[in-house]
Amino acid sequence: MYRYDEFDRDFLSDRNREFRGQVERRLAGQLTEDEFKPLRLMNGLYLQLHAYMLRVAIPYGVLSTRQLRQLGMIARRWDKGFGHWTTRQNIQFNWVKLVDVPDILEALAEVDMHAIQTSGNCIRNVTADPFAGAAADEIEDPRIWAEILRQWSTNHPEFTFLPRKFKIAITGALEDRAAIAFHDIGIRIVGGPNGTFGFRIYVGGGQGRTPYVAQEIKDFLPPDQLLSYLEAMLRIYNLHGRRDNIYKARIKILVNAIGIDAYRTQVEEEWERIRGEEIDLPADEAARIRAHFAPPQLQPMPVGHAAFSKARAQDSGFDRWVRHNVLPHKNPDYAIVSIAFKEPGRPPGDATAEEMERVADAADRYSGGEVRVTYTQNLILPNVARADLADLYEDLKATGLVAGNTGLITDIIACPGLDYCNLANARSLPIAQDITERFAEPEKAEAIGELRLNISGCINACGHHHSGHIGILGVDKKGTEHYQITLGGSPGDDAAIGDIVGPSFPAEEVPDAIEKIVDTYLAQRRDEEGFLATYARVGADPFKEALYGTSR
Amino acid sequence: MPSVITANRLVDGIVVYLSENDNWLTDLTAARVAEDEAGLEKLNAIAGQAAADHIIVGPYPMAVDLDKGIPEPKSVRERIRAAHRPTITAVTEAR
Numbered sequence A: 001m002y003r004y005d006e007f008d009r010d011f012l013s014d015r016n017r018e019f020r021g022q023v024e025r026r027l028a029g030q031l032t033e034d035e036f037k038p039l040r041l042m043n044g045l046y047l048q049l050h051a052y053m054l055r056v057a058i059p060y061g062v063l064s065t066r067q068l069r070q071l072g073m074i075a076r077r078w079d080k081g082f083g084h085w086t087t088r089q090n091i092q093f094n095w096v097k098l099v100d101v102p103d104i105l106e107a108l109a110e111v112d113m114h115a116i117q118t119s120g121n122c123i124r125n126v127t128a129d130p131f132a133g134a135a136a137d138e139i140e141d142p143r144i145w146a147e148i149l150r151q152w153s154t155n156h157p158e159f160t161f162l163p164r165k166f167k168i169a170i171t172g173a174l175e176d177r178a179a180i181a182f183h184d185i186g187i188r189i190v191g192g193p194n195g196t197f198g199f200r201i202y203v204g205g206g207q208g209r210t211p212y213v214a215q216e217i218k219d220f221l222p223p224d225q226l227l228s229y230l231e232a233m234l235r236i237y238n239l240h241g242r243r244d245n246i247y248k249a250r251i252k253i254l255v256n257a258i259g260i261d262a263y264r265t266q267v268e269e270e271w272e273r274i275r276g277e278e279i280d281l282p283a284d285e286a287a288r289i290r291a292h293f294a295p296p297q298l299q300p301m302p303v304g305h306a307a308f309s310k311a312r313a314q315d316s317g318f319d320r321w322v323r324h325n326v327l328p329h330k331n332p333d334y335a336i337v338s339i340a341f342k343e344p345g346r347p348p349g350d351a352t353a354e355e356m357e358r359v360a361d362a363a364d365r366y367s368g369g370e371v372r373v374t375y376t377q378n379l380i381l382p383n384v385a386r387a388d389l390a391d392l393y394e395d396l397k398a399t400g401l402v403a404g405n406t407g408l409i410t411d412i413i414a415c416p417g418l419d420y421c422n423l424a425n426a427r428s429l430p431i432a433q434d435i436t437e438r439f440a441e442p443e444k445a446e447a448i449g450e451l452r453l454n455i456s457g458c459i460n461a462c463g464h465h466h467s468g469h470i471g472i473l474g475v476d477k478k479g480t481e482h483y484q485i486t487l488g489g490s491p492g493d494d495a496a497i498g499d500i501v502g503p504s505f506p507a508e509e510v511p512d513a514i515e516k517i518v519d520t521y522l523a524q525r526r527d528e529e530g531f532l533a534t535y536a537r538v539g540a541d542p543f544k545e546a547l548y549g550t551s552r
Numbered sequence B: 001m002p003s004v005i006t007a008n009r010l011v012d013g014i015v016v017y018l019s020e021n022d023n024w025l026t027d028l029t030a031a032r033v034a035e036d037e038a039g040l041e042k043l044n045a046i047a048g049q050a051a052a053d054h055i056i057v058g059p060y061p062m063a064v065d066l067d068k069g070i071p072e073p074k075s076v077r078e079r080i081r082a083a084h085r086p087t088i089t090a091v092t093e094a095r
Ligand code: SF4
Pocket: A415, A416, A417, A418, A421, A422, A423, A424, A425, A456, A457, A458, A459, A460, A461, A462, A463
């Protein structure tokens, strides 16, 4: 993975020293909250419902075991013993004290981590395919380009005060696992002629109050021109983006107001003008960064097929876990393993300090010390020998992290909602737990098959409800928590925004409503048809009928 | 409408309520209740001073029920704040 050099380290320690001074001045009353707020937000520090919340960047979701252990240490020492994987591959600590934050940032810096670009109107932490470098369907490792984007965007003077926050995602594989269509800029690495590759660029996607699927702006961009093109895109946005109205300030509003063609024309003109200005990375610098992501030396580890099949036959839990949480790796002797943080009784994405340490141990033992965070709030061990799967399963079992439900209905994405968040209309976590409880029987969840169910506590859509096959949005209805259900959203290659199915439900009726939707799907589906295909074929009416008794 | 003043404590962000002797306590039941506009104005002035004195952040008045003789929050949001914890079992408490 990328290792910080002296420049990165000096930058970080300067920044932390500066913020320590600002915290001291705030505590001494030399700064008012109005003065301090933008400063703390630049360092990822929010004031939430119960306490301060520190959002720590995990660039493109990649963690070393040393970093993961340090996050565990921070959770134990300065928080209540747990953290929360966010829907942007970051981690949040929910209960930090302002007085402790400078020390926490120092502890993060010890392992080359920070909370920069996790808040405010800047280019946020770039997200990527969590299977990067390991996926069987990969064309090019997106981490290299995510790191190049990180270096380009961190403290870029032109882009630290954008009209609004700006989110970039990148995938280098055939299947989009980074939800690129729901980002301000989405980048898909595509194959070019003669074994080359380039970037297909999408713009103007996002969820929230006005959801849009991103549109293609550039079909093929050679790799050495990525930065100048993105710079032109951001510059046009910076010129036109509306700063007078935060609901209209995102690039998606601009692109949809003037149209993708007009936006493209302006970007291309700007690009022609600036291309020669040495914005693009010199080849040797790109090569230097690429070297940090050299593929691991994976020894041939043929799996004993007889023993493996026997282990699966003997333990249905292991068998299910292999079916859903073990994914194809580039190297057929190896696998990508998803560690689920979703099960009855667990708030989605919450992880204890001890679990972080146990996963770090497992990653050291079985995955070359590498861990990834997914935007679906799970962890990934990217390089596990198939021959080690049974041992890994036993180790994880001792930690209680062996739910074999990745991609199933209980693998719910949920934002913190009204249990923690200052902006929330309604709670997300109890709804997630009630639904998880309802479908807790593994056979039941498995019979339903792949199903993405996402929950947000308000229209800001941190829980990605728009892109859930089933989406749940918390709304305030005359002072009570209600939930609006959407159907047919998708985060992937067939990206779509879900349709509102009808009037909202009070909390206690949500699990029944979800069960009715699922039952309708099961009754309507043909053969192995997935939820989206069935929904596209039969439309919303049967679901409305099941939910409201009348088809409207 | 009876109201109290709530805020977050500057040093640690914890939810607090304006109580007797201008103290800021985490316990809602100890909060000073303003019965009318004039009373609330008085509490607001104290809160404004406490914010200026860098004790608390973001004070605001919050309506309460007094049916049980102690101030109780009216909204879910304020019930969650007053409880100082989420409404679900935390992952550290689960096992
Ligand atoms: S979706 Fe709303 S409630 Fe949920 S975390 Fe985002 S802002 Fe908070």
